[in-house]
Amino acid sequence: KVGVTAYTAPVPTAVTPSVGVTTGQTLITLTGTGIDGFTALPVCRFGVRDVQGFLSSGGALCLTPTAPHPLAATVQLSISIDGGITFSTSSTPFVYHRLPILSELRPSIGLATGGTVVTVLGTNILESATLKCKFGPSTVDGNYSSFNGGSAVCVSPNLPIDVYSLSISLSGQSSEHSEPLNYTAHPPIVVSNLEPSAGPSTGGTSVTITATNLINSTFAQCKLGEEGQQESPFTATVSADGLTAVCVIPSGSDGEKPIWLSLDGQDFRTNNATARFIRAQQPTTSYLQPRYAASESGTALLIVGSGFIQTTRSLCSVASVYSPATVLNSTHVNCPAYAISSRSRSQQTGNFFPDLANAGMETLTTGGTSDRVVKFAMDGQLFSSSSLTLTYFASHSVSSISPAKLSVSESATITVTGAGFRTDGADAAVLRLGSTTSTCTVSSSTILLCPFTAPAQGIALIGELSLNGGVDYEGHNSVFLLTQAARPEVAAATFQSTFTAIDITFASPATDRAAFRNAVNGSTSCGTDATSPCHVITERQLSGTFDCGEVLATESVALLGDGAGCVWADNSTLTIFLGSTPTLALTDSLLLLNNTIMRGLEVSLPLESATGNLTLTAPMPLPVPAPAVQAKDVIGPCDVLTLSTLLSSGAAGRTLTFTWEVLWNDTASTITEAQGAALNNSINASYVTSDIQTATLAASEVPTGTIVLRLTASNWLGFSTNITRTIVKSTSDVPTITIDSPNPR
Known part of the structure; x- marks a missing residue:
């Protein structure tokens, strides 16, 4: 008798996962009805391949076998709950796939x-x-x-x-x-800067975003708009160094909006929108001032129009030569128009705009012109259409002005001679001398007539000429006007009390401390480019001790002695320090050089500088020589005789002249005439061959007895004084006394 257990046939309805790799071993869970109601282990059939599984509370678990085909396949999955004898009549699909x-x-x-x-x-x-x-x-x-x-x-x-x-x-x-x-x-991106910050609403402006935490990404995108109202994103390109990103602004409505940046093209949350971009209508231009510019110096342009916005990239274009623009307001813009010709006629200029890149350079012949279109771009990229034209004209040259010298406050018509003066009448010709301007009459392309009144002081004024109505001036180092000032007058030339120096004092107006006209800054190449502009006259100030030959005639310098020097104590006092062995006497005079010592702060002309011979004066009373003799009163038979005049005074800054005499016939003298003559020769010979202030005689040269000497001292001023001195030469040695002291000094 065999027992048979009846069961409900399983019905699979779902498999999880429903896919697995072709190599098998995917753990699947098969669910449905009648699957977990039997005690036998389940068997899963994948197409024609069976694998034994096991039960779980959620259904049957099985490991997939290998796929029937190595590429991919979809098989029907059925289940047996009687050990593989019978399988469910229904099934669910399972997909085998290759590894992605x-x-x-x-x-x-x-x-x-x-x-x-x-x-x-x-x-x-x-x-x-x-x-x-x-x-x-x-x-x-x-x-x-x-x-x-x-x-x-x-x-x-x-x-x-x-x-x-x-x-x-x-x-x-x-x-x-x-x-x-x-x-x-x-990490989150932090935007710190945006350039340019504005552009036309028609789009096309390429903006550079500077930010931290940038990483090179092909998915980077930008957006414009307030949070929650952002426009469609557009592509951004991150630089290789990860410092900046560039995106091209699309067209859109006018206004200022924050710009956002995302590296994944999705998440724009972390930028804080610190950078903002302005869309605006393309600016329009209507007027240009000036309309003419000198080819060798260029000009500063004022563009008048509407819709101007300043950004760090705003540019002007003069025939595609770009220059930085400064927006003054929404209707006015300043920008330089660079020089287009190398400087040959114009040596200097108050306004000089060199094109360091030398873009758009050309050479204009005298009288030639070159028209160039002027445009503006707020973003430095997309330039407005424009009908404004700047006309370059060939720079002029100036060879002379006449008169070249005027007295202070004098009025005259100055004739300017040169070449290339504009005769079209479009702009006035203006001559500028110093800070004073004069509108000129154009007589021809080579002659201008300019009324002018000289300033009320002596000064050198550079001749600068504008041919575009006084906007830009071009100057010429060799052309200047001198106005004549009163000359400095010498008040006195007096020896100092030591007689080693002379003070030359000047009455008001004071001197300019010997400022000399010099080659321009000591250079012959100034004015050839923007880095070395010239000044019409450069005055070098003499400071410290200088060669007196700068201010005195050669014959006067020769009297001052070797190593003499001059120094300006102040604007009114020139001090001359005498050198060694000067030969200058009170009766001599000093001769000033012409065109050297000029009026303070004013450039003087040759006829208006301090000049002439200076008569010397001396301080009173004049010093008188005071001779002094240092010698022993008594010497022994073997002693040398030393005579010194070192303590003499009254030399008046130079060396005293000494004369010795032996007074053999003096009542106090005991030596003979012959002995006196011999001693006299020995003393004077010693002064010639040795120190002129010390004579040393051997014992054999000094006779025994009482000797009376007369010393005469003379100074260079012509004063003399004499003294006598008695010396005894003994026949026996003179005792020497020594005093010991506990504290010798």
């Missing part, structure tokens, strides 16, 4: 805070309800998309800042993940 091969992540970068939607492209990506995405250590649910023949869509989790491996698994099981691609979790 990933080719691209869109985007491959996102904020570390997560939320970036990543589309994973590749092959072998099938629809699956169990699709998983793995970002490094974190696994999240994914979704299938039919895009590009099948792709996975993953939302990035919150991750530490780093580069991660991103892979997918269609079954959701870790053993079936694909080979990964790199995904970067980046």
Whole structure:
């Protein structure tokens, strides 16, 4: 008797996951009715291949066998709950697939805070309800998309800042993940600057965004607009060094809006919108001042129009030669128009605009012109259409002005002679001398007639000429006007009390401390370019001690002695320090050089400088020589006789002249005439061959007895004084006394 147990036939309704790799070993859960109501182990049939499973509370669990085909296949999955004897008549499909091969992540970068939607492209990506995405250590649910023949869509989790491996698994099981691609979790972007900050509303402005935490990304995008009202994104390109991003502004409505930047093209939350961009109508230009410019100096342009906006990139274009623009207000713009010719006629200019790039250079012949269109761009890129034209004219040359010298406050008509003076009458010719301007009459292209009144002081004024109505002046080093000032007058030339120096004092007006006209800054190359502008006259100030030959005639300098020097004590006092062995006497005079010592702060002419012979005076009373003799009163028979005049005074700053006499016939003398004559010769010979202030005689040269000497001292002023001195030469040695002291000094 055999027992038979009746059971309800199983009906499988779902399998999870419904996909698995062709190599098998995917753990699936089969659910339905009648599956878990029997005690026998279940058997799963994948097409024609059976595998034994086991029961769980959720249904039957089985490991998939290998696929019937190595590429891919869909098989029907049925179940047996009687040990494989009978199988369910119904089944559910199971899809075998090859392991996905990933080719691209869109985007491959996102904020570390997560939320970036990543589309994973590749092959072998099938629809699956169990699709998983793995970002490094974190696994999240994914979704299938039919895009590009099948792709996975993953939302990035919150991750530490780093580069991660991103892979997918269609079954959701870790053993079936694909080979990964790199995904970067980046920190928030902080925008710090935007250039340019404005552009035309028609679009096309290329803006450079400076920000921190930039990473090179092909998915970067920009947006314009307030938060919640942002426009459609547009492409951004991140620089290779990760410092800036560039995006091209599309067309849109006028107004100022924040600009946002995203590296993944999705998340624009973290920029704080610190940079703002202004869309505005393209500016219009209507008037240009000046309309003419000298070719060798250029000019400063004033453009009048409407809609001007200042940015750090605002530019003017003069025939595609660009220069920085300064927007004064919405209707006025300043910008330089560079010189277009090398400087040959014009040696200097008050306004000089060199084109350091030498773009658009050309040579204009005398009388030639060159017309160039002027435009403005607020963004430095998209220039307004314009009918404004700047006409360059060949720079003029000036050869002379006449008269070249005027008295202070004198009025005259100055004739300017040169070449290239404009005769079209479009702009006035203006002569500027110093700070005074004069509108000239153009007599011809080579002659101008300019009324002028000289200033009330002696000064050198450069001749500068404007041929565009006084806007720009070009100057010439060799052309200047001198106005004549009163000459400095010498008040006195007096020896100082020591007679080693002479003070020359000047009455009011004081001198200019001997400022000399010199080659321009000592250079012959100034004025050839913008880095070495010339000044009409450069005056070099003599400071400290200088060669007296700068201010005195050669014959006067020769009297001062070797090593003499001059120094300006102040604007009214010139001090001459005498050198060694001067020969200057009170009866001599000093001769000043012409055109050297001039009026203070004014350039004087040759006839208006201090000049003439200076009569010397001396301080009173005049010094009288005071001779003094140092010698022993008594010397022994073997002693030398030393005579010194070192303590003499009254030399008046030079050397005293000494004369010795032996008074053999004096009543106190005991030596003979012959002895006196011999001694006299010995003393004077000693002064000639030795120190002129000390004579040393050997004992054999000094006779025994009482000797009376007369010393006469004379100074260079002509004064003399004499004294006598008695010396005894003994026949016996003179005792020497020594006093010991506990504290010798």
